[in-house]
Amino acid sequence: MYLLIVALPLVGTxxxxxxxxxxxxxxxxxxxxxxxxxxxxxxxxxxxxxGFCxxxxxxxxxxWISSGALKISWGFLFDSLTVTMLVVITLISSLVHLYSIQYMEHDPHCPRFMSFLEIFTxxxxxxxxxxxxxxxxxxWEGVGLASYLLINFWYTRLCANQAAIKALIVNRVGDLGLSLGxxxxxxxxGSVDYEFVFSSASLYVDYTIYFLGLSINFLTLIGFFLLIGAIGKSAQLGLHTWLPDAMExxxxVSALIHAxxxxxxxxxxxVRCSPLINLSSNVLFLITIVGSSTAFFASIVGVFQNDIKRVIAYSTCSQLGYMTFVCGLSYYNVGMFHLVNHAFFKALLFLxxxxxxxxxxxxxxxxxxxxxxxxxxxxxxxxLIGSLSLAGFPFLTGFYSKDLIIEITQISYYSNLQINFGIFSCWLANISVFFTSFYTFRLLFLTFIKNNNNYxxxxxxxxxxxxxxxxxxxxLGVASIFIGYLTKDLFVGIGTNFWSNAISILPTSCSLLEVEFMSYFLKWLPFILSILGGFSAYVINIGWLKNNIRFAYLHTFRxxxxxxxxKAYWDKLYNFLIVSYLMKFGYAVSFKNIDRGFIELLGPYGISRTIKSWSIKIVQIQTGQVTHYAFFVVSGLCLLLLLIPVWSFLEVFLDIRLFSFCFVALFVA
Structure with missing residues (x-):
């Protein structure tokens, strides 16, 4: 049965x-x-x-691979973390496949599309x-390839080509970090097996290497490389630019990628590498900073987007920031809880x-x-259900995990726990709540409530x-209402042993039990910010400010x-600092000098041209006159007699038989 979970999608594709x-x-x-x-x-x-048993x-x-000390086998691990992800992946994928039957009914390449969806799964x-x-x-590389194929499914569109290539290249940066890790x-x-690496990681806490005179903790270096891989694939700030363009x-496809x-x-x-990451406080700090910055940046950029799919894409980027920085606070179980909840209401929003x-x-x-x-x-x-769940409306799925994340940042901040680095994430997470609610209700008002502005x-x-x-x-609407309530005690409840050894959580003094006894103001703060965001969206888009938009013409606001x-000119910045120079280098050096120059001259094209030019000159020598032939024979004999001293000198260093063979072969050729 367990192998069929893996094999059936492969057979399908x-x-x-x-x-x-x-x-x-x-x-x-x-x-x-x-x-x-x-x-x-x-x-x-x-x-x-x-999970239950x-x-x-x-x-x-x-x-699979056996080379010296490197021994790798095909193996499958089904622990509580794996089966939780399997339920999310296969359930969402099943609904997306069912949805695609009708959505792609007029596309002539529907079998190819279904095959790509299946191989993605x-x-x-x-x-x-x-x-x-x-x-x-x-x-990891396979999902990158599948995303390229699906984003570029309508390959006759230039924007789809560009978006697919962009996603592939940006993810290569993260893949490089993961491969180095x-x-x-x-x-x-000396091994790449989870069981061996995680069980022996604590023995190498003080292992350091020296690079350019600097002492670097090796576990910190490994955690940094793994973080780069996660930043690329989960579209965190810096390598996030591919995610909004993936809407092509x-x-x-968007629902499956984002959910x-x-x-x-x-x-x-x-989450899987939590036993390694927990051993380096510097890596936890970086994860917290990157995740909270992503949540804030994506939420504020999403306010000013007008494409309905792009708004939802930036909400995904923001929610991934929540999952990431709560893992930086070493609450991996809460991060997984939000990942599961987010999958259902984000798939609902995209579909x-x-x-x-x-x-x-x-x-x-x-x-x-x-x-x-x-x-x-x-x-x-x-x-409406998906939007309210995204905004954290009470008693919907998103409320149970998103508000719990914000409460964790607040308790970390007010507990002054230096190891948790909750101060930075606390402020940005609460600000992000307001902007998330704003663009969520703005999407609802512009799409369903405001006067129609179409043809x-x-x-x-x-x-x-x-x-x-x-x-x-x-x-998905039913799941977006009840999943959070039904799984809260299982995933993050006090005393639950669901995750067992699949996740390693730091034994900090701030526990989820303390979150239950926070002050009422801190507990209600996310809801208050959500209400303010929704009310602001109402006032500006369909309320009394919709016809009084003088503030929109202020120079600073514009x-x-x-x-x-x-998008804060991230694409332009990358194009100016990196892409343009690489393109110039690729054209001037790689293409003109190496490809069209050195390689082409030494390759079949260059050799064929050389032989052709020589053959033309040799044909010109063949005049048919005996006197010319006698001149060439006498000249060759004189040249041979002049080379006898050189021959004697080379005979000391080279085997005369080998040299004679090469000499004869040269003239015969």
């Missing part, structure tokens, strides 16, 4: 991708969806056995079930946005929407989506708004 021409659109849809649904059912059974499963399949499952770093890295782990431990793919695969891989890596786009003939600009409340009631209800021909064709699109929305609408 091979049959759908290679046999799509014969089984057709309907066969590809049914077979791929059936494979991932069966894998989901097996994942639920595994979750019961491993406390019986982790370890499978060693076969040897397979590589993510391979990533989370691996029992060693190299097998995990295979899945794996090399460092093997150098220090079809909407189901269950790809971006969650970085957070999973941090609801796809339903809106489908109804409006592929219109994505929120400024051209409006008054869809009566035309799309089910989609509106789904979007008449599109307004007349507005209709509710078909059943196969609405069923996943309804199921500069700030333009700056944030352009």
């Amino acid at each position: 091979l049959v759908t991708g290679l046999g799509g021409r014969w089984i057709g659109r309907q066969g590809a849809n049914i077979f791929s969806t059936a494979c991932v649904i069966i894998s989901c059912l097996f994942s639920l059974i595994a979750f019961f056995e491993v 406390g019986v982790p499963c370890y499978l060693s399949v076969s040897p 397979f590589f993510m499952i391979l990533l989370v079930t691996a029992d060693n770093f190299v097998q995990m890295f295979l899945g 794996i090399f460092s782990i093997f150098f220090l431990f 793919g079809p909407t189901p 269950a695969t790809m971006v969650t891989a970085g957070v999973f890596l941090i 609801s946005a796809g339903s809106v786009i489908h109804a409006l003939s592929n219109e994505q600009d929120m400024r051209r929407m409006g008054s869809l409340l009566n035309n799309l009631p089910i989609t509106y209800a789904a979007m 008449r021909k599109h307004i007349e064709n507005i209709h509710e989506s078909p059943a196969l699109i609405l069923i996943p929305l309804i199921l 500069r700030i708004a333009f700056f944030l609408n352009k």
Whole structure:
């Protein structure tokens, strides 16, 4: 059963991708969806056995790599962390497959699309079930490849090509960091197996190396490399630029990338490597700073975006920041709790946005929407549930994990625990709550409440989506209401032993029990900020300020708004400082001098041109006159007699037989 969880998506992608021409659109849809649904059912059974019954499963399949001290086997580890991720991945993927059957019904390449979705699911499952770093890295690279294929699915569009290449190249930076981390782990431990590395990590706490006269703690270096990998894959500040542009793919792709695969891989890596990361306070500090900065930056940039999918994309970036910095505070269980909750309401938001786009003939600009409340009631209800859950409305799924994260930062701040570094994250997390609520309600008001601003021909064709699109929305809507409440005590409840040895948490003096006895003001502060954000969005977009926007013409406000609408010029900065110089170097040096110069002259093209030019000159010598031939023979004989002293000198150092052979071969050739 456990191996079928991994194998079924692979079988689905091979049959759908290679046999799509014969089984057709309907066969590809049914077979791929059936494979991932069966894998989901097996994942639920595994979750019961491993999570509830406390019986982790370890499978060693076969040897893979054996070279000296490096010995790697195909193995699969099913502990509580793995089965939790499996349920999220397979459940969201099943609903996305079901949604895609109707959403992509008019696309001529539907079997290829379903195959790409399936291989995306397979590589993510391979990533989370691996029992060693190299097998995990295979899945890590696989989800990067699958994301490139899916973002670039409509490959005739230039913007899709650019977005896919951008995602691939930016992720290569993070992949380089992760690969260096794996090399460092093997150098220090002599193994890449989780079991060996995590169990012996505490023995190397004081192991240092010297580089350029500096003493560097080796575990800190490993944690830093792993963090770079997580920053690239989970789109944290600095390597986040690929995530908003990934919206060029079809909407189901966006839902799968942002909810269950790809971006969650970085957070999973941090949680999985918690025994290593906990041993370095400097790495924990960096994780906290990066995560909280990402949460703040993405939330404030999302306020000034107008593309409905791009707004939701920046909300993903912000929520990933929450997951990351709470891991930096060594509350990995809370980070995983928010990851699970976020998967359901973020998939709901993206699929609801796809339903809106489908109804409006592929219109994505929120400024051209409006008054869809009566035309799309089910989609509106789904979007409302997802938005309220994202904003942390009480008793919805997002409330239980997001507010818990903010309360942890507050208790860390007021407890003055230096090891937790909660001061920085406390301020930025609370500010992010306000802006998250603002752009969430702004999306609702502009899309469903405000007067319609679309073309008449599109307004007349507005209709509710078909059943196969609405069923996943309804199921995700129910999950976005109840999942947080049902799983809170299991994942982060006082005294729960669900995670067992899968996660290592620092024994700090600030426990989740203290969070329960915080002051009422601190507990209500996130809700108050959410209400203020929603009220501000109402006042500005459909309230009394909608016709009184003089503040929007202030010079300072316009500069700030333009700056944030352009994503703080991160892309321009990278293009100016890095990309332009690399392009110039690639053209002037790599292309013109090396490729078209050195390599081409020594390659088949250069050799063929040289032989051709020599053959022309030799033909000119062949005049047919005996006197010319006699001149060449006598000249050659004289030259040979002149070379006899040189011959005697070389005979001392070289074997005369070898030299004679080379000499004859040269003239024969």
